[in-house]
Amino acid sequence: MSETPQSYVDVRKGPWTEEEDLILKSYVNVHGEGRWNSVANLSGLKRSGKSCRLRWMNYLRPELRRGNISLQEQLLILQLHSRWGNRWSKIAQELPGRTDNEIKNYWRTRVQKLAKQLQCEVDSKQFRDAMRSVWIPRLIERICASSQSPSVQLSATTATYTDTISTGQITHADTTIGSVQDDPSVLPELSGTSSDSHDAIAQVSYVPELAGCCNPLSVSDYPHSLGNGSLCSENLAGTWNIDDWVGLEARDGGDWMASVWNEENIWFLRQQLYDDDNMN
DNA sequence: AAGATCGCCAACCGCTACCTA
DNA sequence: GTAGGTAGCGGTTGGCGATCT
Known part of the structure; x- marks a missing residue:
């Protein structure tokens, strides 16, 4: 694994904060999707790559629909x-x-x-x-x-x-x-x-x-x-x-x-x- | 009003497939 | 061919608000 030992120690879990969302959004806007493991390293987010990907895919993507299933x-x-x-x-x-x-x-x-x-x-x-x-x-x-x-x-x-x-x-x-x-x-x-x-x-x-x-x-x-x-x-x-x-x-x-x-x-x-x- | 229960949903975990060196 | 790294998928869990008692 390329994850540093620090990432095992410091990795944050649980609900995302607005600030974290903003960081992830701006990161993806600049660098695009993918390379999720490097997101944490480069953006300063103390989240696993998996967590970043999931947050983006399930919540932050602009094309997402919210609301009831029709x-x-x-x-x-x-x-x-x-x-x-x-x-x-x-x-x-x-x-x-x-x-x-x-x-x-x-x-x-x-x-x-x-x-x-x-x-x-x-x-x-x-x-x-x-x-x-x-x-x-x-x-x-x-x-x-x-x-x-x-x-x-x-x-x-x-x-x-x-x-x-x-x-x-x-x-x-x-x-x-x-x-x-x-x-x-x-x-x-x-x-x-x-x-x-x-x-x-x-x-x-x-x-x-x-x-x-x-x-x-x-x-x-x-x-x-x-x-x-x-x-x-x-x-x-x-x-x-x-x-x-x-x-x-x-x-x-x-x-x-x-x-x-x-x-x-x-x-x-x-x-x-x-x-x-x-x-x- | 307060505790218990329920339902929803965001997020995590483990596994697997795929890619690359 | 294979080992390591990464992304993606499906199952599961836990938190929280709503509702019930």
Whole structure:
């Protein structure tokens, strides 16, 4: 190691002060990112290189977004996690301005909490089914509702979307998003409910670049959520690219999960899971 | 009002991959 | 080929404010 013995003795830990932030900021502004171990030596900060890097990446970078995770971001996290698992940095790359730490924390505090409420493991088939059958549809409903709200404006893209829901796909003008049959790698371990439901597949595309990793959403996959609200597929004709997402503020920062995961839903879902277990 | 508990999030730790000499 | 240095990633922890009792 090139660290001096002093760095072992003097290295500071714990919360960063404003002064330290300023020093780190100005250092990076001058020297750029990287060479984190030399930051401590050259800037006078009594922090490890690791600590400097983390502070910069998770807090000081100018392009960072602060604030609540938007509904769209939540949906994307769920989808990407179902595809990539706990690869937080990879997921974070698809959410501009969000850090892997943020996403990891979101997952741990929100998603795992739900799994606990449902009394199943977060990586269990039951929980994944629950996400597909209740959570994701509800998220979409709320996104639909938000997009109708005058207070929320999805900055329209130039892309034209043709909603061919009756034939099973929503087709981007220049990007046809793969269906479940096209991309079986999506949620491969899930039960086969989607593969045998060809009626009215509400294929949702969120990010054209992510065409291959968007979960197909089948109306018939969500019979329970549709009981008291439709997927409002006509509203899904719109879509968002990453830039749109960035522009969409998390105005619905309220505890939307409380409405999704109320006692009744959780009880119902447990019953469903219990029934499924008995069936299998 | 005060202590207990909970939830969120910043930060640390350990491991691994990558690079370079 | 390999050993040392560095950066990055994911898991975990601890502090702190909010809420509950």
